[in-house]
Amino acid sequence: MSSEVSADTPAFYPVPGKHATGGELAEHVAADLLEDSAAGEWVDDVLPGCSRQTIPLDDDSEGAVCATLVRLDQKPQADPAAVPEAPVLQIHGWTDYFYNLPMAHRWAESGHRFYALELRKYGRSLRAHQTPGFIEDLREYDEEISAALKILREENPEAPAPIIHAHSTGGLVAALWAQRHPGRAGALVLNSPWLEVPGDVPARAAVDGLVSPLSHVKPTATVKVPRLENYWESLSAEAYGEWQLHPVWRPRKSFPMTVGWLRAVTTGHKRVYEGLNLELPVLVLLSTGTVYRRQWTKEYQENDGVLDVELLARRAVRLGSQVTVVRVRKAMHDVFASAEPVRTQAFDQVQRWLRAYAPGS
Template identity: 30%
Template sequence: MDVDLRQANLIVSEEDDILGSDFKAITLKPAEQQICTLIHYQVPANIEPAGIALLYVHGYTDYFYQAGLAEFFAELGCDFYAVDLHGYGRSIRPFQADHNKNQFSNYYHDLDACLNTMAAKGVKRCVILGHSTGGLIVSRYLSNEYSSRSDSIDIIGLILNSPFLSLPMPLNEEKWRLPLYNFISKALTHISLPAKTATPYAQTLHESLAGEWGYRLDWKPSQGSPLSFNWVQKIIQEQALCLQTQCDIPTLLCRSSKSTYKSPNVAEIKQGDGVLDVENMEAKAKRIFTELDIAIIDKGFHDIYLSPLDVRLTYLDKIKHWLTSNFINFEK
């Protein structure tokens, strides 16, 4: 462990993770009253290192539990890291604000802490993978406003898995719907609507419903979080700010072939992205990222990695091809 980081009170502890002893959970303290957790899965000794690390940033009401994703990147020779942002998953603490009340700037402190810790472990080059709200957070972090926050690691690439760059609505409806949503969220900023039943999308995921995944429901509840108008207001603000900047980091946008968030039943939800409008998402990404590649995954779920196995393998193959075409000088 790096002594300087301990002396700076950044690293609180490092221990075996809930995913097993191959995973290490590093508890970090980016700021006072703020905890985040960095999960590390190292490249096995029998695999040639690629000299690149991958940092995964989860979405809203989420945490990292996809062990197979870590194994995939490790097989490519990439050290794998994931962060449970403060207020989520492993990083939930009673003294921290509910994630619906957090400022986005606090998440940038989390990312600073993660990158500095990775640098202390020898990482020099990093690709970040952001899912949904994590994709929005990372996009803002890498914008011109935040690009100089940490020079400890060279961030050479960005992968976006269904990033939350726009609210779930068709692009041609934004002109009237966004001002309306903005007005409502400001007027009701202190109100949250309770979440009582499992969302249709969540029903496609957890093994207790119609899915295959066994994640912790206390950390990722099937009913989601209460709808906080304060959170909606912040999302609208951050999405607008994101569109005011451009990012020239090579970026791969992975999105489903269609949106199904308006579908009435689980069977139809399973045919695409059950949360966001994929065409609107792509349009926003084209405005923000100047070095953009796009991978459209047929029948991909909102979190494409959680899709059925054949779809999931297509998604991973797209990522592998992009990485080996741009950064890794070998094919496996």
């Protein structure tokens, strides 16, 4: 990681007039998709069969802030006399948002109401005056997670405590949230959670030593690191993948890393290293391999091209006393964005685990 820092961070990526590909996304990037819904109102989402609701949050140093809750409107087919399955709340990763309809439908087909939370300054919650993804303390996300869970409880009053299904940085956020809020969730399903900096403790100490002084001066300054397109190429239907990705919400290169955000993340990694002592059951899904290349190769679609899976496996057991680690052969960093046979196998593993460990499943 280079120590070169730029304070001239662009506030937002320009919105093109159209998506490069149509697919499951709307043809036009309409302005109302980046505006708040009325308080408590579900409105049609960009994804077919889904609704979204804006969650207003307290202002921060950049001004007005919101989160967005997306709901799959398909209700599970279930015996009316039976106790409903726990609803699922999905939390995305870095430079990411909810687009994976097949995954949502799989949850619904297995009996679970599906919701996806887009955190402040990501995806549907990103506004033109904001630095994408910027935050200075991961605990700030407690506000939108609590608000989203309140909505889930209102809509699913008879169901067990929700399952939190989180990916990458969202997995770190969810694990730390669960430690601070015991009993609020019934289980965690973590998809390649970012639990440590590649390079382990020495690398984390070096990163923290670099960004901590700067974060007090200008937390929105950016750290210059390589921002390769390899992972985007593995996902996007415009390259070698199968997913139609929003060009602003999931650009070719990741959002610039700000020093404030990076310090918040490494602080979270330190807490995981020290042990979270979670008491709820935790499932961690990981690929069987890691690949780092300067240029895209087919290996990126059969390995984790973002994080060190062996290091993640070691950190996973520090989350709590009921942790199951499942390695999924030929999985990408986002296990559920992998090739269809791979993500089907992974979801079968999730269902088997839930039947064994999760309350009410």
